[in-house]
Amino acid sequence: MSFMKRFLSRLGFMALTVVAMSFLIFLLVEIMPGDVAQTVLGQAATEESVAALRETMKLNDPLMVRYGRWASGYIQGDLGESLYMRGVQINSIFWRRVGHSMLLALSALIFYVPLSIFLGVLAGVRAGKFSDSVISFLGLATMALPEFVSGILLITVFSVNLNLLPLTSVIPIGQTLWQNLEILVLPACSITFVMFGYVSRMQRSSMIGVMNSDYVRAAILKGMPKRYVIFRHALKNALLPTITIIGMNMGWLFGGLIVVETLFGFPGLGSLTMTAIKTRDIPLIEACVLFITIIFVFSTFITDMMYSFLNPKIRFKREDL
Amino acid sequence: MKTENVLEIKELNVHYTTLTTTVVALKDVSLHVGPKEALGIIGESGCGKSTLSYAIMDYLPLNGASTGQILFKGEDLLALSNKEMQKFRGNRIAMVYQNPYSSLNPSLTIGFQLEEVTMFHRGFTREKARETAIETLIDLHLGDAVGIVKRYPHQISGGMQQRICIAMALLCRPDLMILDEPTTALDVTTEAVILDLILELKEKYDMSMIYISHDIGVVNKVSDRIAIMYRGEVVETGDKKAIFDDPQHPYTRALINCIPRSGVVKEHVKLNTIPGYVTRRSAEESGCPFVARCEQKNSTCEEQYGMKEWAENHYTACDRAYATDVPAKKLQVDEGSIPDTGDAEHKNVLELDNVYRYFGHAGKRVRAVDGINLTMERNSVLGVVGESGCGKSTMGHTVTGLYPPTKGRILFDGTDISVSWRKRSPDVLKNLQLIFQNPGRSLNPSFTLEQIIGRPMKKLLGIESKQERRKLIIDILKKVDLGEEYISRKPKQLSGGEMQRAAVARAFSISPNLLVCDEPTSALDASVQASVLNLLVDLQKESGASYMFISHDLNVINYLSDQIMVMYLGRICEYGTKNEVVGSPHHPYTEALLSAVPDVDPTKTRGTIRLKGAPPNPTQKIVGCPFSGRCHRKIGKICDTTPPPKVDISETHYVYCHLPPHEMDIIATKKGM
Ligand code: SF4
Ligand code: SF4
Numbered sequence: 003m004s005f006m007k008r009f010l011s012r013l014g015f016m017a018l019t020v021v022a023m024s025f026l027i028f029l030l031v032e033i034m035p036g037d038v039a040q041t042v043l044g045q046a047a048t049e050e051s052v053a054a055l056r057e058t059m060k061l062n063d064p065l066m067v068r069y070g071r072w073a074s075g076y077i078q079g080d081l082g083e084s085l086y087m088r089g090v091q092i093n094s095i096f097w098r099r100v101g102h103s104m105l106l107a108l109s110a111l112i113f114y115v116p117l118s119i120f121l122g123v124l125a126g127v128r129a130g131k132f133s134d135s136v137i138s139f140l141g142l143a144t145m146a147l148p149e150f151v152s153g154i155l156l157i158t159v160f161s162v163n164l165n166l167l168p169l170t171s172v173i174p175i176g177q178t179l180w181q182n183l184e185i186l187v188l189p190a191c192s193i194t195f196v197m198f199g200y201v202s203r204m205q206r207s208s209m210i211g212v213m214n215s216d217y218v219r220a221a222i223l224k225g226m227p228k229r230y231v232i233f234r235h236a237l238k239n240a241l242l243p244t245i246t247i248i249g250m251n252m253g254w255l256f257g258g259l260i261v262v263e264t265l266f267g268f269p270g271l272g273s274l275t276m277t278a279i280k281t282r283d284i285p286l287i288e289a290c291v292l293f294i295t296i297i298f299v300f301s302t303f304i305t306d307m308m309y310s311f312l313n314p315k316i317r318f319k320r321e322d323l
Numbered sequence: 324m325k326t327e328n329v330l331e332i333k334e335l336n337v338h339y340t341t342l343t344t345t346v347v348a349l350k351d352v353s354l355h356v357g358p359k360e361a362l363g364i365i366g367e368s369g370c371g372k373s374t375l376s377y378a379i380m381d382y383l384p385l386n387g388a389s390t391g392q393i394l395f396k397g398e399d400l401l402a403l404s405n406k407e408m409q410k411f412r413g414n415r416i417a418m419v420y421q422n423p424y425s426s427l428n429p430s431l432t433i434g435f436q437l438e439e440v441t442m443f444h445r446g447f448t449r450e451k452a453r454e455t456a457i458e459t460l461i462d463l464h465l466g467d468a469v470g471i472v473k474r475y476p477h478q479i480s481g482g483m484q485q486r487i488c489i490a491m492a493l494l495c496r497p498d499l500m501i502l503d504e505p506t507t508a509l510d511v512t513t514e515a516v517i518l519d520l521i522l523e524l525k526e527k528y529d530m531s532m533i534y535i536s537h538d539i540g541v542v543n544k545v546s547d548r549i550a551i552m553y554r555g556e557v558v559e560t561g562d563k564k565a566i567f568d569d570p571q572h573p574y575t576r577a578l579i580n581c582i583p584r585s586g587v588v589k590e591h592v593k594l595n596t597i598p599g600y601v602t603r604r605s606a607e608e609s610g611c612p613f614v615a616r617c618e619q620k621n622s623t624c625e626e627q628y629g630m631k632e633w634a635e636n637h638y639t640a641c642d643r644a645y646a647t648d649v650p651a652k653k654l655q656v657d658e659g660s661i662p663d664t665g666d667a668e669h670k671n672v673l674e675l676d677n678v679y680r681y682f683g684h685a686g687k688r689v690r691a692v693d694g695i696n697l698t699m700e701r702n703s704v705l706g707v708v709g710e711s712g713c714g715k716s717t718m719g720h721t722v723t724g725l726y727p728p729t730k731g732r733i734l735f736d737g738t739d740i741s742v743s744w745r746k747r748s749p750d751v752l753k754n755l756q757l758i759f760q761n762p763g764r765s766l767n768p769s770f771t772l773e774q775i776i777g778r779p780m781k782k783l784l785g786i787e788s789k790q791e792r793r794k795l796i797i798d799i800l801k802k803v804d805l806g807e808e809y810i811s812r813k814p815k816q817l818s819g820g821e822m823q824r825a826a827v828a829r830a831f832s833i834s835p836n837l838l839v840c841d842e843p844t845s846a847l848d849a850s851v852q853a854s855v856l857n858l859l860v861d862l863q864k865e866s867g868a869s870y871m872f873i874s875h876d877l878n879v880i881n882y883l884s885d886q887i888m889v890m891y892l893g894r895i896c897e898y899g900t901k902n903e904v905v906g907s908p909h910h911p912y913t914e915a916l917l918s919a920v921p922d923v924d925p926t927k928t929r930g931t932i933r934l935k936g937a938p939p940n941p942t943q944k945i946v947g948c949p950f951s952g953r954c955h956r957k958i959g960k961i962c963d964t965t966p967p968p969k970v971d972i973s974e975t976h977y978v979y980c981h982l983p984p985h986e987m988d989i990i991a992t993k994k995g996m
Contacts, residue, residue: 216420238431
């Protein structure tokens with residue numbers, strides 16, 4: 003079956019991308035200005051101690067050897083040791099942050115996907131009418147706001163004025179995210195702001211296209227009720243482009259939320275990446291960036307599979323009768 | 324005894340409002356369809372045929388409004404609410420559309436799309452609905468009905484898709500079926516099968532039918548009564564025979580006469596043309612819709628216009644079709660001989676020596692042109708005919724160098740031109756021109772006609788002086804019936820017919836020896852097509868150029884060509900002079916093709932040959948005869964395993980087929996057109 007073939011080839015391609023990207027990340031960090039040992043020891047360090055550290059960190063080995071060591075560590079689940087926080091295993095902080103980010107991403111998804119699809123469909127079906135104008139305006143307005151502006155707006159309204167939600171999303175020491183779920187609300191809203199306009203406009207235009215298609219006309223002229231035509235005939239086809247859009251943004255959502263996380267002080271992967279970059283914590287940067295890359299590639303893969311599964315044109319090949 | 328009409332339309336008006344204007348789409352349309360009657364509606368594009376069908380279904384765009392009455396078995400459909408209308412749609416009145424592929428939902432199985440109809444209208448369970456669906460599919464002679472319901476629309480061929488759409492319309496056994504150009508998107512052999520099927524089912528289910536088409540031949544085949552529409556009005560209705568034998572409205576007469584059909588060939592007849600083209604109608608306009616293009620008009624036209632009974636069952640809005648008070652237009656074939664061009668050394672203007680053109684990679688290789696040997700004589704018109712996907716266009720494009728042949732040699736006036744046009748000499752480029760089906764896309768939209776026509780003149784003829792060029796451009800524009808004022812117009816400002824004239828003008832401005840015309844008139848309305856065909860005939864006589872005229876329309880090919888070549892799946896089936904191929908065909912495919920062409924003459928009906936299936940996948944490697952999968956005269960295994968040999972019928976006539984000579988003679992004596 004062609005679906006299986008597609009699945010396998012995309013899977014292979016995905017693996018290849020990850021390997022290539024890992025090498026590229028390694029290389030990029032490698033050519034970043036500044037010597038690692040020097041950074042670790044500070045500007046005042048003597049040349050001998052820098053050289054000695056280089057030796058212990060095995061920085062003098064050839065590039066490929068170092069890459070191999072790095073990569074095999076990753077495969078065994080060892081992300082290495084932080085440079086900035088000496089002696090701290092990256093594993094011990096990294097996965098908790100990933101968990102936080104996932105939770106944030108999921109809550110954002112739960113917020114914005116149904117909302118944007120529902121309103122997008124509504125606007126599409128009522129194209130040109132009042133409800134469409136309102137939804138389209140909302141979409142445009144939220145899309146025009148950068149996330150730090152909408153974030154600040156949300157904070158001002160809900161935390162400062164109404165005092166309903168915490169000002170920042172910091173988890174108090176000794177507690178876990180699960181005990182502080184309310185800190186997810188504002189960042190998730192802020193993400194919804196960014197995504198809503200994007201996704202709902204996409205959904206609207208694909209819905210309009212489908213509602214004007216010959217097959218929807220045919221369904222209506224078969225005497226099918228309008229509601230049934232929308233849900234049974236139009237929706238599935240109109241969802242296809244939206245799914246692609248949502249899927250393509252998954253990578254961003256699961257790790258690229260640098261602005262939002264920083265703004266709210268949310269302890270996720272995005273703010274971790276930010277810190278790593280600021281402190282030039284090279285092993286941490288590598289871990290973060292590689293992870294985000296993997297999420298990107300993986301979500302693209304999932305999107306592609308979902309798309310081909312929903313689209314019978316790909317799922318079933320034309321057979322000649 | 325007067326039986327109640329199934330449908331009665333009274334004074335139906337439809338108009339669309341846009342921001343700036345009101346456009347009248349239908350004006351005072353009154354029509355009726357009796358029980359079991361088939362009403363054919365003929366009109367060119369933009370004449371309101373489709374609006375009429377959607378108005379009956381109460382499905383007009385938001386900016387459309389209608390007044391009048393549409394009585395279906397006595398009930399006024401226009402007065403019904405949307406909910407009430409639902410009970411009629413797909414149930415009592417069903418519709419079939421032009422494009423079957425896009426009318427089927429790509430993400431639902433065919434079974435699902437069939438079942439829902441009876442589930443809604445009849446309250447059937449899914450099982451019962453599936454049973455009914457399969458029964459109906461069997462009525463439509465779909466072999467594997469049980470298998471088909473599990474498929475998705477893209478998995479079956481176009482002809483099959485249209486049958487599914489027809490089945491869908493029939494599920495509730497409607498009283499009235501509206502068919503809106505149902506075969507226009509199909510190949511002629513598929514069309515023939517579908518038309519037969521429609522007639523058969525109409526009998527079987529006792530339906531009334533409205534059949535809408537621009538194709539007079541098709542309408543003639545399926546209808547009892549015919550209505551002619553022009554710019555939103557019905558101008559004439561009557562029984563089929565009366566309309567064809569004794570048309571009264573000048574438009575009807577002109578339209579019928581501008582269509583090439585059997586027996587009409589350029590040597591004897593010049594096609595009738597209607598000047599101008601169909602324009603939109605504004606709300607203020609009154610009187611005769613045809614007045615701008617009518618050649619019989621006189622001072623009484625304004626007042627006297629209106630539907631009148633001419634004879635029993637024959638109504639017309641005007642009866643001046645044979646009026647003698649205005650001088651009759653003279654359409655004469657001038658018998659001048661064709662001037663000889665080029666050097667006499669090469670008798671053949673074009674030679675194709677085993678030409679192949681493949682697309683795609685190994686494994687998915689499409690063999691568009693699969694070994695063509697051909698010689699084209701100087702000063703002749705070669706008509707290349709075949710169904711979509713037979714490689715006729717690819718061959719034409721290979722000759723003009725849009726892409727070089729994969730294998731083989733092309734000789735033009737003795738020069739080897741088996742390369743892409745970029746590598747051809749200016750002399751070859753000048754002498755070998757191409758006209759496309761869609762002139763809108765081949766003319767640069769940001770240039771004026773002066774620039775468009777002047778460019779090749781400057782580049783290929785080396786005429787540097789602007790004045791000189793302008794003079795020549797005006798000359799050539801006049802020749803193609805475009806006035807001097809067109810010189811500064813851009814393609815967007817032209818109608819479809821004018822654009823194609825401009826394209827012809829550009830090609831002829833540099834006096835080529837060979838013109839490849841790729842379906843140049845298929846996008847045009849009948850009346851406009853006629854004028855472009857006439858133009859091409861005149862220009863050929865005058866310039867002595869040769870044409871390779873590629874078309875799917877056998878009537879057009881027959882009208883225009885000296886030689887005809889029939890292609891199937893990238894190969895030649897039959898080649899010969901016009902009289903040989905059309906008058907005594909020897910190849911089974913030519914026979915089927917000729918039998919499939921619907922005849923315009925109502926007195927003639929001929930048995931069509933029903934071909935099985937659709938052309939095979941062009942990526943398949945064909946070992947034997949390309950036609951063997953569908954051939955109705957296939958003789959046996961040899962057809963599948965051995966490529967058919969070239970059989971010479973006469974010096975100028977050959978076929979590729981395994982049939983023994985006496986069987987070919989049977990084809991020839993049965994005669995096509
Ligand atoms: S003769 Fe007059 S009324 Fe009749 S079609 Fe021509 S213009 Fe119209
Ligand atoms: S070779 Fe055989 S299959 Fe082909 S056209 Fe002739 S009879 Fe038919």
